[in-house]
Amino acid sequence: MIAVATIEHDAELMLRVREGDSQSFALLLAKHRAPVIHFLYRMIQNQAVAEELAQEVFLRVYRSRASYEPTAKFTTWLFRIASHVALNHIRDGKHERNQESLDQDSDEGMSRQVASTGPTVEQQMLREARFEEIRRTIQLLPAKQRAAVLMHKYEEMEYAQIAAALECSESAVKSSLFRAYETLRAKLAHMNR
Amino acid sequence: MNAKNNSCPMQNENAEILLSYCARTLEPEQVIQVEKHLLGCAECREWAAGQQAVWAAMDTWEPEPISADFDAALFARIAATEQPSAWERWTAPVRQFLQGGFGWRPMLSAGAVALTLVIALSIENPFRKEPPVGQSVKLEAHEIEQAERALEDLEMLRQLEAPEEETSL
Ligand SMILES: [Zn+2]
Numbered sequence: 001m002i003a004v005a006t007i008e009h010d011a012e013l014m015l016r017v018r019e020g021d022s023q024s025f026a027l028l029l030a031k032h033r034a035p036v037i038h039f040l041y042r043m044i045q046n047q048a049v050a051e052e053l054a055q056e057v058f059l060r061v062y063r064s065r066a067s068y069e070p071t072a073k074f075t076t077w078l079f080r081i082a083s084h085v086a087l088n089h090i091r092d093g094k095h096e097r098n099q100e101s102l103d104q105d106s107d108e109g110m111s112r113q114v115a116s117t118g119p120t121v122e123q124q125m126l127r128e129a130r131f132e133e134i135r136r137t138i139q140l141l142p143a144k145q146r147a148a149v150l151m152h153k154y155e156e157m158e159y160a161q162i163a164a165a166l167e168c169s170e171s172a173v174k175s176s177l178f179r180a181y182e183t184l185r186a187k188l189a190h191m192n193r
Numbered sequence: 194m195n196a197k198n199n200s201c202p203m204q205n206e207n208a209e210i211l212l213s214y215c216a217r218t219l220e221p222e223q224v225i226q227v228e229k230h231l232l233g234c235a236e237c238r239e240w241a242a243g244q245q246a247v248w249a250a251m252d253t254w255e256p257e258p259i260s261a262d263f264d265a266a267l268f269a270r271i272a273a274t275e276q277p278s279a280w281e282r283w284t285a286p287v288r289q290f291l292q293g294g295f296g297w298r299p300m301l302s303a304g305a306v307a308l309t310l311v312i313a314l315s316i317e318n319p320f321r322k323e324p325p326v327g328q329s330v331k332l333e334a335h336e337i338e339q340a341e342r343a344l345e346d347l348e349m350l351r352q353l354e355a356p357e358e359e360t361s362l
Binding site: 174 | 244
């Protein structure tokens with residue numbers, strides 16, 4: 001249990017939301033909007049779907065305000081909801097259908113970026129090819145391993161936080177991360193060496 | 194950290210420290226400790242180089258820009274959920290009366306009895322008109338979804354308060 005004196009700022013804001021302060025909710029949204037959407041984007045790899053799921057996440061945060069208790073770090077609680085929403089989306093099989101539109105999106109993205117000024121066309125194409133390889137390799141990881149890697153790499157979350165977000169033990173997170181990075185090393189290590 | 198060992202301990206029990214080294218989250222003293230080990234251990238050097246390459250590759254994956262109307266859409270959805278439901282609108286006068294502050298407890302019991310009777314009658318009433326099938330199904334699906342979400346939220350909160358031990362991801 002977190003003592004009142006050491007309560008983190010986000011949890012304090014959430015407690016104010018519980019009291020009906022919508023301004024505090026806007027502050028929480030401003031701070032966590034990007035990390036949540038970026039996490040969901042990298043999980044699902046479709047920006048429109050990621051934003052739709054992020055709406056669901058923040059809606060759940062808002063709806064849970066009455067029962068909110070600061071028993072864990074706010075970010076952990078938030079990413080628990082985000083992981084839950086993403087894993088449910090993948091489990092329900094909505095994911096494969098999104099992949100079709102993703103491929104269209106990335107083709108458009110490539111032509112748009114290649115056409116822009118800056119680095120040469122060859123450099124741009126090389127960069128796009130690398131990006132594509134990273135994207136596809138991460139996509140091949142099992143969903144929970146992928147979530148663990150994304151939280152570890154991009155959100156810089158500790159093992160205990162990831163464990164709480166994914167509802168498993170810390171040792172399970174560690175072994176999962178090691179397996180995931182092993183796969184990534186086997187497939188991506190050649191890229192920057 | 195025995196550099197002469199063929200299967201280096203750092204790749205087993207202490208691989209965690211090597212991963213943290215590659216993630217640059219170690220304290221300076223630990224960095225020195227790891228770098229000393231790396232000088233004498235080819236296996237760990239290979240591991241670290243691969244991990245750093247993965248890290249660098251992942252750094253190049255920039256997220257997409259977020260839609261400008263994200264917040265507006267969210268606030269609109271919140272406002273929609275904040276609208277009182279049909280049930281809340283119908284029962285508002287009763288709830289206001291119950292919150293009036295006088296003798297509400299017996300009234301609540303009487304109300305519960307009356308409500309039970311109304312439900313029982315509406316279920317048993319042979320003259321009750323059935324709503325069109327599509328409408329009924331739509332309403333049920335909506336209610337089930339709402340109830341499922343509420344249960345999921347509750348379950349999540351419950352588990353967050355008492356994290357359970359589970360081993361496989
Ligand atoms: Zn070693």
